[in-house]
Amino acid sequence: MSYQSAQDPRLHFGLGQRSTIGAVEIIWPSGMVTKLSNLKSDQIVAVKEGTGIVERPFPRVSWK
């Protein structure tokens, strides 16, 4: 989604009927690799380089 030339910085992955994610691999431009595993679907995950998953307030999805 974009609005007034601003794009959503979040990466959206459609998973279909799969409710869990086995592995997420992030290759940063610096060469660092962050690996995550066993993530639940239908959520927004903030990942910081060198740290991993960090807390970040996002709007809650009410019906989940």
Add this chain to the structure above:
Amino acid sequence: MARIHRAGGREQPEGALGRAKNFEGQPGRTSAERPLPSQIFRCATFCQPRSATISNFFSPPVDDDGISVRSSEFGGTAFTVTLRNLISAGKRSLKFTSAGALAPAKSTCPTTAAVFRLRLRCKADPTPSRRSPLNADFLSGRLGQAPQLLRNDGGNTNHWLEILLIGTKSNHDRVGARVKVSAVISFSTTSDRAA
């Protein structure tokens, strides 16, 4: 996957309007089970006399979880509808496409409104647990043009994941990052580049 059915169109066969009415008032049938009510928005939409019950204004094409007309100022040029059960936080995850413009009335209609306005008052359902918002319809209005009904039959039951990358110093550090997501069941790999 959200399925959008076309709910508008002026050049539709006459008999289809009757079929759509026949399926009204059948409790227990979900909107996905209903046959396509694709002809209900014909000229009859704007042929309602002023004294008619406006609550049935959109009733044939709209399922129970969607649009309802709460109040109206149907003076020929303007009316007010209230959207209940409108998606607020989850609007992003639903896929809406245009279901066709509501055709303006033909010249035979007594209350022809060449230019009409829609004033939408949207509010979220206070009790979303009672009524699933996944099938919510959406009605959009444009000044001076025909409103559009965005009908969502079936909702969106797919799953998703969003990842926000945060650089160490600034957002510049995340530009060009590659993200690979592997689902448990599937062997396919999806990758995307951070912008």
